Amino acid sequence: MKxxxxxxLVKWRETTASRLPLLLYGARQVGKTYVMQELGADCFRNTAxxxxxxxxxxxxxxxxxxxxxxxxxxxxxxxxxxxxxxETLIIFDEIQMCERALASLKYFAEEAPxxxxxxxxxxxxxxxxxxxxxxxxxxxxxxxxxxMDFEEYLWAKGKELLADMIRSHYDKNQVLEDTLHKEALxxxxxxxxIGGMPAVIAAETAPAATLNQQEIRQxxxxxxxxxxxxxxxxxxxxKIFSTYDSLPSQLAKDSKKFQYKLIKNGARASQYGDSIDxxxxxxxxxxxxxxxxxxxxxxxxxxxxAFKLYYSDTGIMSARTGMNxxxxxxxxxxxxxxxxxxxxxxxxxxxxxxELLYWESDGTSEVDFLIIKDDHVIPVECKxxxxxxxxxxxxxxxxxxxxxxxxxxxxxxxxxxxxxxVPLYAxxxx
Numbered sequence: 001m002k003x004x005x006x007x008x009l010v011k012w013r014e015t016t017a018s019r020l021p022l023l024l025y026g027a028r029q030v031g032k033t034y035v036m037q038e039l040g041a042d043c044f045r046n047t048a049x050x051x052x053x054x055x056x057x058x059x060x061x062x063x064x065x066x067x068x069x070x071x072x073x074x075x076x077x078x079x080x081x082x083x084x085x086x087e088t089l090i091i092f093d094e095i096q097m098c099e100r101a102l103a104s105l106k107y108f109a110e111e112a113p114x115x116x117x118x119x120x121x122x123x124x125x126x127x128x129x130x131x132x133x134x135x136x137x138x139x140x141x142x143x144x145x146x147x148m149d150f151e152e153y154l155w156a157k158g159k160e161l162l163a164d165m166i167r168s169h170y171d172k173n174q175v176l177e178d179t180l181h182k183e184a185l186x187x188x189x190x191x192x193x194i195g196g197m198p199a200v201i202a203a204e205t206a207p208a209a210t211l212n213q214q215e216i217r218q219x220x221x222x223x224x225x226x227x228x229x230x231x232x233x234x235x236x237x238x239k240i241f242s243t244y245d246s247l248p249s250q251l252a253k254d255s256k257k258f259q260y261k262l263i264k265n266g267a268r269a270s271q272y273g274d275s276i277d278x279x280x281x282x283x284x285x286x287x288x289x290x291x292x293x294x295x296x297x298x299x300x301x302x303x304x305x306a307f308k309l310y311y312s313d314t315g316i317m318s319a320r321t322g323m324n325x326x327x328x329x330x331x332x333x334x335x336x337x338x339x340x341x342x343x344x345x346x347x348x349x350x351x352x353x354x355e356l357l358y359w360e361s362d363g364t365s366e367v368d369f370l371i372i373k374d375d376h377v378i379p380v381e382c383k384x385x386x387x388x389x390x391x392x393x394x395x396x397x398x399x400x401x402x403x404x405x406x407x408x409x410x411x412x413x414x415x416x417x418x419x420x421x422v423p424l425y426a427x428x429x430x
Contacts, residue, residue, distance in 0.1 A: 001156045001198060003031060005145055009039045009118075012141065013089075019113050021105040021136075023095075024120035026145035027283025027312055028227065029220055031198040032120040033093055035145070040089040044116070048075050048083055052101060053094035053122075062100035068112035071104050085114040092119035096127035106136035120145075123231050125281030146351040147196030147313045151428045154187065156201050162187075170422065170429035173415040181412055181423065188425040192340045193325045195315015196347070217319040224284055224316065232278060239275040244284070247309060248321050251339050255366070256308045257290070269305070276309065284316075285309045286346055288356035291370055294377050294400030298357055298370060308358065310346040317343055334384070341384040341424055342368060345408055348427040349380075361399070365392040371430070376403040380430075383409040393419075406430065 012022050024032045040047030052059050061074045075090065076083055083090065095102050101119075108117045121127065148156070154163040162184060169176045176184070194200050194213050197220055203213040211219075228240045246263045250256060258276075260267040279285045290306035291298045311317035317340070318324070327333055328340065346356055349369060359367040359379065369380040379402055381393045388409045397405060397418075404418045414421040422430065 020141045021117040028122045044089040045087040049091045051093045052097040059098040066104040068107045090117045095119045096121035106139040109139040184425040195313040221319040243275040291357045338384040365395040380406045
């Protein structure tokens with residue numbers, strides 16, 4: 001399946017001056033191994049693939065000398081392959097299982113930049129924090145990888161033309177033909193349920209798959225929960241479980257600001273702050289922090305004590321809440337459509353590189369998201385239907401006079417009163 005990150009990996013492959021080893025950072029099952037191996041197959045003569053979790057013995061060879069020349073000799077002998085600069089891709093997968101391999105990236109940067117080395121690992125952020133690994137700061141290039149966004153989902157379904165039409169109409173603020181608008185909305189609702197995990201989308205697009213997408217989503221949810229026990233300290237596990245279990249009730253509130261009391265009566269930040277940090281580092285949740293002003297730079301006006309937590313994938317969210325497409329589209333599920341729309345928007349903005357921020361004023365007005373575009377702070381309001389009136393957005397506009405605003409809803413493209421109308425299916429364009 002076509003992934004956007006592939007273009008950035010190819011650009012890294014073609015870099016000749018000051019190239020650094022590349023580290024792919026992302027949650028479990030977002031497709032890191034697939035894109036690394038695809039890069040090796042498409043852009044190199046051969047690949048030296050090292051999986052430190054599947055083969056623990058290879059890690060023992062990194063216990064002593066980790067200078068580039070020594071590591072290269074070890075890999076050639078162990079895998080019976082010749083490693084040639086510019087012809088061989090070296091892959092260090094599940095690198096969190098071998099701290100010394102992570103440290104060796106520094107020596108490849110300093111001593112052997114002519115070699116292409118790419119690394120990735122599941123729960124790498126958790127491992128780095130927990131084990132206090134020596135991180136090769138300034139000696140690696142980092143790329144964040146997320147679940148497949150809605151555009152990649154359309155590509156996987158063979159709807160590249162629809163994706164292109166959406167981008168074109170977004171750029172022009174031009175109404176999309178009604179039939180295509182309805183088709184895109186239908187695909188959006190389906191995407192809300194299945195999410196962006198490659199294995200789930202593969203099952204959705206391949207009718208002959210052994211497991212259906214619902215079964216795979218449940219397996220992924222179960223594996224995330226299992227990771228909490230496997231990769232967290234015993235003293236932390238119960239708190240992480242409790243924090244994660246509170247997410248549906250957190251998102252169901254009118255105000256989605258995270259409340260510790262929904263975890264447990266009497267719970268405090270001092271008790272559960274590390275649990276939230278674990279979930280963020282594991283890539284299981286996205287954090288959206290309160291901003292008290294609409295001025296540049298937003299980082300100067302953050303209230304770090306107030307935040308929201310969103311699932312990093314709506315497919316995991318639907319599996320956790322037991323939601324399916326039929327229920328989501330029912331008349332009784334209007335509130336849940338709003339929750340999914342906001343969580344979906346958070347995922348899309350994060351995938352596009354935006355820091356997740358929201359604005360609140362004195363507890364009376366709230367704008368769902370703030371983003372920085374062209375050195376302007378742009379308010380983004382998210383609605384799940386056609387009713388788009390928002391007192392909070394009006395208050396924000398009157399107070400800060402943004403260059404323009406973005407309103408996400410089921411309405412078609414358009415521009416009126418300095419408000420850019422963006423259909424839910426087009427958030428990937430922002």
